[in-house]
Amino acid sequence: MIRPNKLWMVLSFSVAAATLAAQGQGLDPKVIYKPLSAEWTTYSGDYTGQRYSALTQINQLSVKGLSLAWTAKLSGAPAAPGAAGAPGAGGGRGGGGGAASPTIIGGEGPGDISAGGVGIKGAVLVVDGVMYLSAPDHAWAIDARDGHELWHYFWKTRGGTHIGSRGVGLWHDYVYFETPDNYLVSLEAKTGKERWHVPIASFEEQYFSTFPPIVIDNHLLVGTGNDLDMPGFLQSYDPETGKLQWKFYTVPMKAGDPGLETWPNLEAARHGGGQVWIPGSFDPETRLYIFGTGNPTPGYTGQGRKGDNLYTCSLVAVNVDTGKMAWALQTSPHDTHDWDSTQTPILIDGMINGKLRKLVLQATRNGYFFVLDRVTGESLVTSKFGSTTNWAKGVRPNGTPDPDPGKEATVPGSLVSPVEGGVTNWPPPAYSKDTGLFYINEHNGFNIVYLMETDPRGSMGLAGKQTNAVGSGGNFLTAIDYKTGKIAWRHTYTGGGGAGLLATAGKVLFSGDGSGNFVAFDATNGKPLWHTRIGNITNAPETYLIDGKQHVLVAVGDTLYAFVLY
Amino acid sequence: MNLKHGLVVAACMFVGTVVVKVAPAPQGPPAAQGAGRAGAAGPAGQGVGPAAQGGGRATFPAQQRPPADPAIVARGKQMYSISCQACHGGDLRGGDQGGPNLLRSQVVLTDQDGELIQPIVQGSRAANGMDAIDIPVADIHAIAVYIHSVAATMQGQGGPPRGGSVPPNEAVLVGDAAAGRVYFTAKCSTCHSVTGNLAGIGTKIPDARNLQNAWVAGSSAAAGGRGGGRGGAPAAGLAVTVRMANGQVITGTLDRMDDFLVIVRLADGGYRSIARTGAVPPKVEVKDPLDGHKALLTVLTDKDMHNVTAYLASIK
Numbered sequence: 016m017i018r019p020n021k022l023w024m025v026l027s028f029s030v031a032a033a034t035l036a037a038q039g040q041g042l043d044p045k046v047i048y049k050p051l052s053a054e055w056t057t058y059s060g061d062y063t064g065q066r067y068s069a070l071t072q073i074n075q076l077s078v079k080g081l082s083l084a085w086t087a088k089l090s091g092a093p094a095a096p097g098a099a100g101a102p103g104a105g106g107g108r109g110g111g112g113g114a115a116s117p118t119i120i121g122g123e124g125p126g127d128i129s130a131g132g133v134g135i136k137g138a139v140l141v142v143d144g145v146m147y148l149s150a151p152d153h154a155w156a157i158d159a160r161d162g163h164e165l166w167h168y169f170w171k172t173r174g175g176t177h178i179g180s181r182g183v184g185l186w187h188d189y190v191y192f193e194t195p196d197n198y199l200v201s202l203e204a205k206t207g208k209e210r211w212h213v214p215i216a217s218f219e220e221q222y223f224s225t226f227p228p229i230v231i232d233n234h235l236l237v238g239t240g241n242d243l244d245m246p247g248f249l250q251s252y253d254p255e256t257g258k259l260q261w262k263f264y265t266v267p268m269k270a271g272d273p274g275l276e277t278w279p280n281l282e283a284a285r286h287g288g289g290q291v292w293i294p295g296s297f298d299p300e301t302r303l304y305i306f307g308t309g310n311p312t313p314g315y316t317g318q319g320r321k322g323d324n325l326y327t328c329s330l331v332a333v334n335v336d337t338g339k340m341a342w343a344l345q346t347s348p349h350d351t352h353d354w355d356s357t358q359t360p361i362l363i364d365g366m367i368n369g370k371l372r373k374l375v376l377q378a379t380r381n382g383y384f385f386v387l388d389r390v391t392g393e394s395l396v397t398s399k400f401g402s403t404t405n406w407a408k409g410v411r412p413n414g415t416p417d418p419d420p421g422k423e424a425t426v427p428g429s430l431v432s433p434v435e436g437g438v439t440n441w442p443p444p445a446y447s448k449d450t451g452l453f454y455i456n457e458h459n460g461f462n463i464v465y466l467m468e469t470d471p472r473g474s475m476g477l478a479g480k481q482t483n484a485v486g487s488g489g490n491f492l493t494a495i496d497y498k499t500g501k502i503a504w505r506h507t508y509t510g511g512g513g514a515g516l517l518a519t520a521g522k523v524l525f526s527g528d529g530s531g532n533f534v535a536f537d538a539t540n541g542k543p544l545w546h547t548r549i550g551n552i553t554n555a556p557e558t559y560l561i562d563g564k565q566h567v568l569v570a571v572g573d574t575l576y577a578f579v580l581y
Numbered sequence: 582m583n584l585k586h587g588l589v590v591a592a593c594m595f596v597g598t599v600v601v602k603v604a605p606a607p608q609g610p611p612a613a614q615g616a617g618r619a620g621a622a623g624p625a626g627q628g629v630g631p632a633a634q635g636g637g638r639a640t641f642p643a644q645q646r647p648p649a650d651p652a653i654v655a656r657g658k659q660m661y662s663i664s665c666q667a668c669h670g671g672d673l674r675g676g677d678q679g680g681p682n683l684l685r686s687q688v689v690l691t692d693q694d695g696e697l698i699q700p701i702v703q704g705s706r707a708a709n710g711m712d713a714i715d716i717p718v719a720d721i722h723a724i725a726v727y728i729h730s731v732a733a734t735m736q737g738q739g740g741p742p743r744g745g746s747v748p749p750n751e752a753v754l755v756g757d758a759a760a761g762r763v764y765f766t767a768k769c770s771t772c773h774s775v776t777g778n779l780a781g782i783g784t785k786i787p788d789a790r791n792l793q794n795a796w797v798a799g800s801s802a803a804a805g806g807r808g809g810g811r812g813g814a815p816a817a818g819l820a821v822t823v824r825m826a827n828g829q830v831i832t833g834t835l836d837r838m839d840d841f842l843v844i845v846r847l848a849d850g851g852y853r854s855i856a857r858t859g860a861v862p863p864k865v866e867v868k869d870p871l872d873g874h875k876a877l878l879t880v881l882t883d884k885d886m887h888n889v890t891a892y893l894a895s896i897k
Contacts, residue, residue: 219690241739282681470745478736483790483798485797509840
């Protein structure tokens with residue numbers, strides 16, 4: 016056990032030496048192709064979505080030695096003119112000691128709209144010793160060695176839905192992030208100074224943007240959200256100029272578009288939702304970008320959009336260079352519960368029925384787990400992983416669950432599991448090639464769902480229903496055998512279980528337990544190995560090397576916690 | 582493919598100079614919504630506060646408009662009812678004649694002051710079935726103002742303006758009370774009685790939805806319409822027994838429990854915080870009176886649920 020660790024240390028130091036010389040020099044997009052190891056270069060760490068780090072310093076034995084390296088509370092909105100000092104600046108910072116960092120202010124809004132406090136609900140990129148992250152209307156660069164702020168960019172919003180910001184993209188010397196009021200903003204990575212911003216969706220049509228831009232070569236993929244019956248789309252921008260390269264709509268927009276036969280008419284399809292708000296994964300070999308789409312709209316009142324509603328709640332593959340769809344599988348036909356299928360897909364090469372296949376795995380909000388051939392889109396495994404999930408009658412021959420109309424919202428009420436938040440949600444799963452297991456935090460709530468809008472036109476947006484939580488069937492850290500879709504084991508959470516997962520080659524899993532603990536679990540059986548009570552985590556844990564030492568990073572609200580094995 | 586840039590930057594990493602060319606900065610459009618600015622200073626409830634994140638009041642341009650002249654709104658409403666309502670509906674959400682929902686119309690949402698709506702009223706979409714309506718321009722403008730005034734009252738998360746009717750109690754109480762009584766006697770009577778702890782339940786909780794939520798959850802807290810909780814943690818206040826490795830038994834009410842710690846409030850007002858780790862961890866037994874309800878959730882059919890609700894509603 017000790018020998019290989021020492022060997023790793025030597026290798027790690029040489030990697031660190033190379034990165035030290037290049038600190039702050041940006042990110043060659045070719046580097047993102049590398050499997051997740053010393054740096055965290057894109058939303059999921061690499062293009063596979065596995066969140067499996069090759070780092071092994073922190074393993075089942077050594078994890079007990081983790082200690083806190085630093086904490087950093089992020090700056091909030093600048094103080095109103097005339098007030099003394101920006102609130103939150105420097106507050107709670109554990110390390111640093113550097114001079115106060117500059118706040119750069121941009122944006123099209125009046126500057127007096129307060130969007131509330133800072134919440135970290137997405138990825139933190141860690142490149143060349145610098146961290147880059149975002150929250151609604153904010154972006155920061157942080158020194159990864161001691162947590163002190165290098166710069167802070169604040170966006171004066173025009174308003175809109177401020178629900179989260181899932182992180183930034185990095186391309187050469189530039190940082191990209193989306194604002195809630197739908198701008199793609201490009202900053203200089205070194206200084207935080209704005210290069211340009213371009214609108215990516217209509218604020219008037221009530222789009223809002225939370226998606227972390229995904230860099231693939233000279234493409235910048237951006238997604239958006241909307242709760243008001245607007246069509247969903249994925250767009251690709253030129254990271255140099257901010258010009259649109261292509262735009263892929265997830266619902267039919269004109270006569271002849273595929274899937275139109277699954278809507279009552281074009282008007283319904285064009286208002287049918289299917290937003291793209293969580294990144295997909297990328298297969299370099301086929302150039303396919305594979306991602307999940309959101310729920311159809313109106314969300315809960317399906318009476319005005321009878322049919323399967325393609326390609327909402329679907330796993331979709333598009334060619335990243337053309338934006339053309341290669342294949343799609345709907346994972347929740349005619350959804351009426353707001354169960355987006357946006358969850359991060361995981362790409363692996365694995366054995367199915369004795370054959371090595373190129374696979375994509377996805378566990379969706381509706382409680383089902385899917386394995387597909389990622390080249391052809393052929394469905395190979397569909398199974399139910401939500402232990403109390405009760406909304407489907409079975410599985411259709413093509414691998415799609417078959418919804419039970421009786422479990423839609425009804426006037427007398429239907430008892431439905433999961434609740435609208437789903438068995439899982441945006442917090443990402445993980446996969447370990449050491450165990451062959453797919454890991455997910457499983458939530459089994461029950462709602463009684465009442466239809467309140469009986470008009471045959473349906474309601475609008477997420478209105479028209481009343482949901483009441485009536486109990487829980489338990490929450491678990493759940494390991495799924497991808498070959499069969501069967502549950503390998505479940506660890507029962509005393510609390511809600513929480514946020515995202517990280518797997519490492521040290522056979523350790525990191526996540527939150529929903530009872531305020533950040534926990535390292537044994538990846539082979541789910542037993543806790545180490546924990547610290549820092550509060551409920553709000554993003555997915557990450558790991559990387561700084562000066563040859565493996566760190567683990569996680570956020571709780573407005574504060575980052577960096578742990579290290581000295 | 583961006584190989585060139587890749588090479589340039591790779592080279593830069595070693596010489597410490599950045600030579601990546603930056604294109605001239607395209608700027609976003611100049612602030613387009615003059616009308617939108619009033620929102621920040623508008624009436625209470627329009628701020629972009631935490632409420633806006635949870636389905637509260639939306640703060641998009643449609644909701645940020647300053648109130649229009651009531652006389653123009655009234656004129657617009659009158660003209661709408663004459664010229665538009667048959668196709669687009671009295672609530673603007675589409676009508677029997679096939680006119681689309683105006684509250685989610687991209688034209689309406691993007692229109693500032695009638696400039697996009699006017700050409701359509703004057704016939705620019707005649708080929709799509711929207712015939713020209715021959716009314717004065719001032720009335721078209723008034724109609725646009727009226728439409729915007731309705732859109733301004735929309736709820737958060739794309740919800741329509743409030744005020745629609747909701748299904749009455751009778752529509753919820755579709756179950757068979759007699760069948761419900763049979764189910765209740767078989768499954769619930771170990772703990773509950775309609776002459777004992779549930780006496781008068783149909784009177785105490787007159788709203789049928791609240792009644793159903795309360796009995797299924799086993800808690801009147803569920804009756805109030807909260808939603809979305811994914812729950813799971815054992816509730817504070819439950820009876821707990823902790824059996825220590827040395828044979829000591831600690832009883833009290835649960836304060837908090839996770840995989841690592843159990844905290845017990847003792848009968849004498851004292852407090853014990855007990856590690857759940859070690860070679861022989863203590864055994865923790867939590868008695869949750871709602872266990873029966875939790876078990877019921879996984880087997881209860883909607884039909885049985887509606888029957889029991891109808892039965893309990895009859896217990897006056």
